[in-house]
Amino acid sequence: MEYLNFLEFKITDFIDILLVALLLYYVYKLLRGTVAINIFIGLVIVWTFWNLTKLLGMKMISSVVGGFMQVGFIVLVVVFQQEIRKFLVMIGSANFPNKQNFSRYFRFLRQQTEIPTKTDVDAVLRACEKMSSNKTGALIVMERTNSLDFIKSTGDKMSIEITQPILESIFYKNSPLHDGAAIVQGNKITATRVILPVSNERNIPLRYGLRHRAAIGITESTDALCLVVSEETGQISYIKDRAFVPFKTLDELSEKVKKDLG
Numbered sequence: 001m002e003y004l005n006f007l008e009f010k011i012t013d014f015i016d017i018l019l020v021a022l023l024l025y026y027v028y029k030l031l032r033g034t035v036a037i038n039i040f041i042g043l044v045i046v047w048t049f050w051n052l053t054k055l056l057g058m059k060m061i062s063s064v065v066g067g068f069m070q071v072g073f074i075v076l077v078v079v080f081q082q083e084i085r086k087f088l089v090m091i092g093s094a095n096f097p098n099k100q101n102f103s104r105y106f107r108f109l110r111q112q113t114e115i116p117t118k119t120d121v122d123a124v125l126r127a128c129e130k131m132s133s134n135k136t137g138a139l140i141v142m143e144r145t146n147s148l149d150f151i152k153s154t155g156d157k158m159s160i161e162i163t164q165p166i167l168e169s170i171f172y173k174n175s176p177l178h179d180g181a182a183i184v185q186g187n188k189i190t191a192t193r194v195i196l197p198v199s200n201e202r203n204i205p206l207r208y209g210l211r212h213r214a215a216i217g218i219t220e221s222t223d224a225l226c227l228v229v230s231e232e233t234g235q236i237s238y239i240k241d242r243a244f245v246p247f248k249t250l251d252e253l254s255e256k257v258k259k260d261l262g
Contacts, residue, residue: 127167137231146222155194
């Protein structure tokens with residue numbers, strides 16, 4: 001039957017699928033850890049839906065989505081101009097005759113054995129409690145599934161095991177590292193003095209300052225968790241999914257953070 005002709009599988013079809021898979025992988029690799037990754041995933045979903053409607057002969061919806069994709073290509077170039085430039089540089093600088101360089105492009109096929117260490121939530125909260133008692137302002141951002149690598153470049157990158165004294169020394173008022181946010185990935189502080197995007201949400205009460213707006217801003221674009229210690233009142237705030245999470249005691253807060261971190 002003619003409508004089943006698309007089921008005929010040739011070696012060229014296999015090569016075609018392999019090349020598309022590699023292309024999507026490298027684009028994802030470039031965008032991973034950036035806000036643009038959500039736009040990329042959305043475009044892939046729309047593109048898949050468009051091809052599915054064409055395959056099923058749904059001409060009307062296919063033409064509508066096809067028109068969107070044509071305009072979307074221009075939007076794609078504008079939104080991803082930095083990433084496209086980086087992608088082209090990566091391809092142009094690839095030294096394929098070099099066996100060692102060539103093999104590193106396929107590292108994703110290797111099984112990763114490194115197991116991320118869980119965040120020492122109790123140490124983080126003890127530090128927050130101590131900073132709260134002496135009204136030391138602090139902003140701690142804890143990574144979940146969305147990578148925070150894209151904002152680490154705005155601050156000072158480091159790799160320090162989490163302890164209560166380390167966190168207190170980072171946010172100490174006379175410390176050169178106290179401005180900005182500290183990024184926590186696993187059980188390590190991977191960046192300090194990080195500049196976060198500030199939320200423009202108008203519903204945030206005026207009593208909350210720039211630290212709280214920055215915490216809400218990063219949770220608008222990622223699934224990160226934020227702990228904020230107010231420099232004015234010493235109050236500890238827990239922010240997740242663009243909202244303040246209420247709690248009564250530090251023990252209750254500890255349970256919520258541990259549960260959210262999984």
